[in-house]
Amino acid sequence: MFPGTWEWENDNQIFRVHLWINTKGATKGHFEMVQVNTNGEETIIYRSDKPMNSATPQHWLPVISGGRQSEKYFMARIMDNSMNYEAPEYQQYEFWQARLDMKIIQIGNTEGIPTKATWKVGYYDITPNNAMPLNIPTDIVLTKVN
Numbered sequence: 001m002f003p004g005t006w007e008w009e010n011d012n013q014i015f016r017v018h019l020w021i022n023t024k025g026a027t028k029g030h031f032e033m034v035q036v037n038t039n040g041e042e043t044i045i046y047r048s049d050k051p052m053n054s055a056t057p058q059h060w061l062p063v064i065s066g067g068r069q070s071e072k073y074f075m076a077r078i079m080d081n082s083m084n085y086e087a088p089e090y091q092q093y094e095f096w097q098a099r100l101d102m103k104i105i106q107i108g109n110t111e112g113i114p115t116k117a118t119w120k121v122g123y124y125d126i127t128p129n130n131a132m133p134l135n136i137p138t139d140i141v142l143t144k145v146n
Contacts, residue, residue, distance in 0.1 A: 032044060032045075
């Protein structure tokens with residue numbers, strides 16, 4: 001139910017989540033935010049599948065790593081790497097994993113009704129005060145597009 005591409009549109013921006021099952025059966029994923037112009041062309045605002053830093057071409061491993069999953073509920077860890085964390089204003093922060101909860105609220109059908117799920121992201125209670133601020137959407141409804 002959860003693997004695939006999910007989107008949330010906000011004016012001319014689209015937050016997109018790509019989830020898949022890896023070879024060990026775990027759900028993994030990445031996200032991106034794009035801006036769409038009047039011609040339908042997309043410009044990337046940020047994406048999680050990017051080089052780890054300016055000194056290496058090595059890309060981030062999937063920033064979404066699934067844990068518990070049922071037919072209608074998915075719980076995972078997520079790392080918000082969307083900001084330029086090498087910038088001086090972010091040097092005092094640490095990367096910290098957040099909690100991701102997705103819940104199916106509408107099951108799609110062949111008559112054009114799409115599958116929809118809530119997307120809620122937040123830090124755990126034990127998160128330190130210097131955790132990187134969350135930049136990605138934290139409380140939205142995603143639509144499965146593929």
